[in-house]
Amino acid sequence: MSVSLVLADLYIYPVKSLGGIRVTEAVVEPRGLRHDRRWLIVDERNQFMTQRQTAEMALLKVLPAYNGFLITHSARPELLPLYVPFEATPERTLFVTIWDDMVFAWRGTPEADAWLSEALGRACKLVYMSDMVMRATDDGAVPGHVSFADAYPFLLVGQASLDELNSRLPQAVPMNRFRPNLVFSGGQPYEEEAWGQFRIGELIFEGVRPCGRCLVTTIDQGTAHKGAEPLRTMAPYRTQNGKVMFGQNVTGPGSGTLRLGDALLVQTTLT
Known part of the structure; x- marks a missing residue:
């Protein structure tokens, strides 16, 4: 032991x-x-994105902030930090796919979508998993x-x-x-x-x-x-x-x- x-x-x-x-x-x-992997970046088809296919995601760093966090781009200082709250609101929703699961998600802000699309050079969206979503282990x-x-x-x-x-x-x-x-x-x-x-x-x-x-x-x-x-x-x-x-x-x-x-x-x- x-x-x-x-x-x-x-x-x-x-x-x-x-x-x-x-x-x-x-x-x-x-x-x-708490707060671990509750946000997800998805592409224009609402498919999840990771470094497996988009290695540039490694350049997006996350820093703590009040009631949320900041995302910065380590290679593009001209992009001002993006603030993201720890939780989203259910104002805009959609279904997203992660591996074999399709789950309900809340949208982030249009500003977050635009920032990430610029940072990664492709159209993408930021979505949030609420406590109502039951994705099986x-x-x-x-x-x-x-x-x-x-x-x-x-x-x-x-x-x-x-x-x-x-x-x-x-x-x-x-x-x-x-x-x-x-x-x-x-x-x-x-x-x-x-x-x-x-x-x-x-x-x-x-x-x-x-x-x-x-x-x-x-x-x-x-x-x-x-x-x-x-x-x-x-x-x-x-x-x-x-x-x-x-x-x-x-x-x-x-x-x-x-x-x-x-x-x-x-x-x-x-x-």
């Missing part, structure tokens, strides 16, 4: 596939951390609901896992390549992928399955340049069932608060 494990970093990503915000504490809600394979995250409410990564990977790479990569919500220190590399039930502070979480990684991990989040690493190095020793694994998909307790420095205790492992 693991000992001396500590919650070292907490991240929210207010807009799916844009930059994250490191926070010192976060409220846990039924579909993940992992297409219903796991109980619960999820935001605009790919499939699960939380992604957990151990710092030791990244350190071990970086020891193999020709050039180290930062944690932001993997977009975790929860990062812990202590323990052994990749041990989180075997965790079942574990406690952070007083809150109980459930590890479900290791996370299969995509090409987003090969995009430099500072420049939006694509490369071969870290997937090329990871593939020979981290591939399971045809996917390169890194981190653990996790479901949570539905309510509570997490704080940096919370102790972490593993209670069961996956069989």
Whole structure:
């Protein structure tokens, strides 16, 4: 059983596939951390957009602001920061598609749509998931609901896992390549992928399955340049069932608060 494990970093990503915000504490809600991936950018066909197809999204950084956040373009300082509130209003609505799900969404402002269209060089819209929307976790394979995250409410990564990977790479990569919500220190590399039930502070979480990684991990989040690493190095020793694994998909307790420095205790492992 693991000992001396500590919650070292907490991240929210207010807009799916844009930059994250490191926070010192976060409220846990039924579909993940509060404000995490509740906004989504969609194209002219109302299909979700990510860095997989539009690597330039990596250049859009997110900064905390009062009751919301700012989006900036790191390569285009002439674009003034765009303010977005944490929540939208139901004045304009539409259906959007994310993976195999079609869900009801609230529109952002015309100003936000125009700013993002200019920043990304193509027509797009900003939409919000309200609490009324029930998008099933992992297409219903796991109980619960999820935001605009790919499939699960939380992604957990151990710092030791990244350190071990970086020891193999020709050039180290930062944690932001993997977009975790929860990062812990202590323990052994990749041990989180075997965790079942574990406690952070007083809150109980459930590890479900290791996370299969995509090409987003090969995009430099500072420049939006694509490369071969870290997937090329990871593939020979981290591939399971045809996917390169890194981190653990996790479901949570539905309510509570997490704080940096919370102790972490593993209670069961996956069989």
